[in-house]
Amino acid sequence: MDPEDEPRDNESAGDGDFCSDDGIADCDYGDADFPESQEIVSPLKQNYTILSEADIRQRQEEDITQICAILSVSRSAACNLLCHYKWNVSKVQDEWFANEENVCKVVGLLHNPVNTSNSRKLNCGICFESYDRSKMSAASCGHYFCNACWKGYISTSINEGPGCLMLRCPDPSCNAAVDWDMIDRLAGFEEKEKYARHLLRSYVEDSKKIKWCPSPGCEFAVDFDINSISYDVCCYCSHSFCWNCIEEVHRPVDCGTVAKWIIKNNAESENTNWILVNSKPCPKCKRPIEKNQGCMHMTCRAPCKFEFCWLCLGAWSEHGAITGGFYSCNGYETARRDGMYDESEKRRKRAKLSLERYTHYYERWVTNESSRKKALEDLHIMQTNKLEKLSLRQGQSEAQLKFIIDAWLQIVECRRVLKWTYAYGYYLPEHDDTKRQFFEYLQGEAEFGLERLHQCAEKELQEFLDADTPMKGFDNFRVKLTRLTSVTHNYFENLVQALERGLMDVDCSDPQTSSKSCSSSPGNMPGKMKSSKATEADDPS
Known part of the structure; x- marks a missing residue:
């Protein structure tokens, strides 16, 4: 049976x-x-929380308020501290109480400004023009620059990206932080919006357990339980993805295999296999040649212009009755008996089998x-x-x-x-x-x-x-x-x-x-x- x-x-x-x-x-x-x-x-119990932008802002505000209350610092200083320590509230507190002076120095929270002249007019260190003190500004360090130069400096930094969150005094020797209060006073409306956007995104991108949903146009983030067994996540936008590698959900395949598979699908290695299967090297310059006409008389398009037989790869000038004629060449058998063609043919066969096997799985995928x-x-x-x-x-x-x-x-x-x-x-x-x-x-x-x-x-x-x-x-x-x-x-x-x-x-x-x-x-x-x-x-x- x-x-x-x-x-x-x-x-x-x-x-x-x-x-x-x-x-x-x-x-x-x-x-x-x-x-x-x-x-x-x-x-499996849901092991993640979907966060909207409003949720992220609320969490930010809670963290800032907590740091302000515990360390007795301003909101601007709290923002600088949290940005430096990647929004890790516990890390900020531990470092602050371990060595407050060192933290202030590293983050740029200076309390002793440099001595400046008491004159009504000061020289700007950027444009070297003289201005009334009322038209100049300084960070906590006391290095004064004209408001026009400050605006240009701040605007350029914000437009360059999230590095503006760690902005420092323009003086090359100074490490004083440029805080949110100064940006709010000197930046334009668009720059303020961009700065707030950078601040919001930093809360997610600097976190070890929060990531943005990778779906195009989606503005939700995922707060994930990093001790969870399963990495599968489904966002409110209906996009499902693996929190670990950000690719689409791929059980039962692990993230490493997914990475290899995606690279393979996009790699030139498959093109190399195709070349090995469907072409032969020019006997003179070794460039791969694909046969696209019926005649066995091949001419290399490379600068060498070598003419040869497609079947035996011998010089065309040597063809004739001794090789079996132009269109029934037995040079392959001769070459194989002489051991000249074995390795090349084996490589082609291996490449063909590899390509066929890959194609079988890829097509069904x-x-x-x-x-x-x-x-x-x-x-x-x-x-x-x-x-x-x-x-x-x-x-x-x-x-x-x-x-x-x-x-x-x-x-x-x-x-x-x-x-x-x-x-x-x-x-x-x-x-x-x-x-x-x-x-x-x-x-x-x-x-x-x-x-x-x-x-x-x-x-x-x-x-x-x-x-x-x-x-x-x-x-x-x-x-x-x-x-x-x-x-x-x-x-x-x-x-x-x-x-x-x-x-x-x-x-x-x-x-x-x-x-x-x-x-x-x-x-x-x-x-x-x-x-x-x-x-x-x-x-x-």
Whole structure:
């Protein structure tokens, strides 16, 4: 009997198996076998807080107020201290009480201004003009410069970027800080707005546990619990990303693998493989040449202009009857027997295999990403258009139809997981046949389960959308779609956990039993390796 035809069961499955009580093969969609609704609950507690700009400003104000109260300093001084110590309130307090004088010196909070002349007029150290004292200003150090030069100095610094938050006195020998009070008095309206923006962004960008959402145009930030196990974050803008590496959510693949995969997709190494597979080096100058015409007579376009035979890479001038004729050259066989062509051909074959393998995984990675985007579009259409129509035609509130949105959200998430399993598979060691076969088997089972859910949420739902009056079978459809959503969620969560553990369930260390207990045939999967597809009899359709 063929393994695919053997009856499958879950009797040997242990805890954490892929075919638990919610396994795909166990789906029997009777009219009253399941509850009408089943909420999908993530096992992980939310480990982050989404912050708006208003939230960030409020936190800033609280930190500034706290430093002002504890250290008895002005708001401007508190801002300078917090900016210097990257908005770490505890660090500011510890350093201040350990050595207040040194902190003031480092941050530029000087209390002893330099002695200046008591005359009504002073010379500006920048433009060297003489001005009334009333038209000049100085930081805490007492170095006076005219207000026009101060405005130009401040404006230039603010427009150059966030370095303006650590602005110092223009005197080359002075370390006095230029505080917010001085900027508020001398800067223009636009410069004040930019300075406030730099101050706001510094609160996030200098923090070790807060990051901006990387989605273009999004102004939310994420305050993350750095002791958390999972790095997955979903912003209010609906963009999901990994807090650790800022790439999109990529479970079950780790951040290092994601970085390698993205670099590989953009690297010139794949172009190099293409060159090795589809070109040959000029025998004289060694430049790669692609054959784009039918004739074997090649002429190098490089300055060498060398003419040679595409088949044997020999000089064209030496071709004739002795080499088998111009169009049936047997120079390849001659060269191979002489050992002249072996290494080059081996390199081309290795490059071809490498390119084919990469293309296999990359195409499926891209296809699942396209399917995920299409599912997101369908979800948006469902939320904005179809759900209201379905509510009217079936006589149910939109809240009662939430199970349809849950199903589409699960489809989007599963497409994302499937996408990254192909990057996982590419970096899976080629020599580990057992793990590779098990991985491909689980991947295929996941795709099968997802297709069942997608089919139900898309095509079977359409029947109810097209109906003019309420249909009796809608309650059964609700039960079926809710059940499929739950089953698919559980299966994919187990799949992700198995891949994150490195497929340890198939780590066969005993060579005497590995060939028996680690067979790649789905019908022979032992214990935790078993998982079953639903047969046609399980499908109510």
